[in-house]
Amino acid sequence: MLPVIEYLLSYSVPAGLERQALSALTLNPDHRWHERMDHALFVVTAQHEGSRVGVGIVHNAVTAPTQAPRPLELGGMFVHPAYRRLGIRQHMAESRLTYALSMGGTPITVIAHHNQTSWNYYGRSARWTPECEYLSDVTGRPxxxxxxxxxxxxxTGRGLVPLVPAQPNTALPHYTQVHRPPLGPGQDNAVPA
Structure with missing residues (x-):
């Protein structure tokens, strides 16, 4: 039997024990991770039986050299390895995109060239297009x-009519999804989704 995955939505900056629990999902909760968390506008958390198994953030601490006005970065998405390929990433990505669009910002995401999983996801999606490439000041990577x-x-930059006007404070639905493979040995460390 497949377990129930709950999705929790938050419109405030994670603090205290919640921040510690979300940071534990990452391989390296470094300065940039905490900067994103300090500027979080929206956080979606995937939970299974009370344990956090995924997190996605929308923040306005954008350091990438984008030309987009009012950029809202969909950054810091992680899913525990034992919970991958279950659609968790898709639910979190949809929630974050809906939130950013509803706030009237320009949703962006920044992907390192070595992150093949993310490249595959964004490269085949009609909902995203590359804006520009640059070298990271922090890692030196493209x-x-x-x-x-x-x-x-x-x-509007392509002469098209906007799809939906901004709808600030849109309440997003809670998602429930049922399935997850059992944890196996050595599957207790999260890596970027």
Whole structure:
């Protein structure tokens, strides 16, 4: 039998024990991770039986050299390895994108070229398009900024009518999903989704 995955939505900066629990999902909760958390506008957390198994953040601490006005970065998404390929990433990505669009910002995400999983996801999605490439000041690695094709900035720049006007404070639905493989030995460390 497959377990129930709950999705919790928060519109405030995670603090205290909640921040510690969310930080534990990452391999390296470094300065940049905490900077994102300090500027979080929206956090979606995936839980199974009270344990956090995934997190995704929308923040406005954008350091990437984007030309997009009012960029809202969909950054810091992690899913525990034992919970991958269950659609958790898709639910969190949809929630974050819906929130950013509803706030009237320009949703962006920044993907390192070595992150093949993310490249596969964004590269095959019609909802995202590359804006530009640059070298990270922190790692020196090539990065690409992806911008939402549904954002008013992207659409008007191509002569298209915006899809949906901004709807600040839109309440997003809670999602429930049922399934997860059992944990196996050595599957207790999260890596970027």
């Amino acid at each position: 990065m690409t900024i992806w911008v939402s094709t549904e954002s008013p900035w992207h659409r």
